[in-house]
Amino acid sequence: MELTTAEENYLKAIYHLSEEGKKSVSTNDIAAAIQTKPASVSDMLRKLGEKEVIQYRKYYGLQITELGKRLALQTIRKHRLWEVFLVDKLHFAWDEVHEVAEQLEHIQSPLLIERLDAYLNYPKFDPHGDPIPDEYGDVRSRPRIALNEMNIDQGGQIVAVKDSSAAFLRYLDKVGAYIGARIKVLDKVEFDGSVEILVDQKKTLFMSKDVASNILVLQS
Amino acid sequence: MELTTAEENYLKAIYHLSEEGKKSVSTNDIAAAIQTKPASVSDMLRKLGEKEVIQYRKYYGLQITELGKRLALQTIRKHRLWEVFLVDKLHFAWDEVHEVAEQLEHIQSPLLIERLDAYLNYPKFDPHGDPIPDEYGDVRSRPRIALNEMNIDQGGQIVAVKDSSAAFLRYLDKVGAYIGARIKVLDKVEFDGSVEILVDQKKTLFMSKDVASNILVLQS
DNA sequence: ATTAAAAACTAGGCTAAACTAAATAATGGT
């Protein structure tokens, strides 16, 4: 099964929307996600239906198939591996990688991805903390909790952010709350939901509820 | 000036043909080089002419412009840097890199290429020994000589191969005559043109004229 | 239950890049 670049992008968007969005994925949602017009989406849905990566009945919505899920996860795997490469090896900043990875993810070469994975030492998470599917599409997603929902004295490791805007990522970098940092909740202010945490057993940090709710932690 | 992937491929082919082929580049040559039909080439030549990367008068032939040369060299630069990456970092064999590099060369991101270049330590030659243009398109091509044309006792460094077929590259790898190897001519057999060389000051190697004439050496 | 608004789809058109078939220009051999 061969997908074009455009088809891969649609399928990836559909997969992401299916994951988060509760019910079915709408044509308008997809159009918004990939910056295109609903009419173009309708067209593409028909084609993706024919290729059996989604199950599609017009006006009734769609459902991604197992095949579709597998292909989408392959693209996501490639995207995230390239992000790791760009950040770890080429020293890109968190907020500079997305566009480039968006192009690199469409390179077709199973060998390349296999070698890249090995070269990067089989990373399990990308620089934003999102899990990297294995070559069969399996995602080992550990239970994560928003930092503001943790209890006092609980510890863990920062593994992801919800808001990955450039501004937010820069802020985190600056205060030292990077992905992978080991943290412990020292105090919580009931009044406004802000928290005080200990980072890497040396630095204490205050953050508002707004910030803390955007940081995902793997509890330990 | 923005070129599509197809335009980049045409321009690259035209550049290569202009370099080697003495006189003007023919429509048929281009068609053969990029595996397409002459009619498609005519079409594209008109477009490339409009974009002023070539000077084109139908039936009269074409000439690549300075602008075209610069753009072609940028693509070639990217291609060769990726080849270095694939061989040096991902341990691809010489004969496995071309297809993948052919895809990677079209990724658009000046920053990516800048960082990749630095990461690879500003290589001057690709794994086949071809020079890598700098970001302004300058090629530092040192004078090279075919191994069979060197004199006895002359030394040098293997910098390129003329025949880069998989079979030949594998053969060279096997006998240890890699790109970069320092060699010295120990003996030449007048009768059949075969040569005996010393590789890296330890290993002696016999090779036929056929083989030696396909190896380019930078004399020292 | 009706109907206005929103969502989704179809039709028709555009561009890039390819193709085949047909037309035209250049070339070479006598």
Add this chain to the structure above:
DNA sequence: ACCATTATTTAGTTTAGCCTAGTTTTTAAT
């Protein structure tokens, strides 16, 4: 210098992916 061969270009289609405009279906409000 002629004419047959070869090279090249034009014309007309095709496919993918997008668009706008217009139509149909669903939905939600009264």
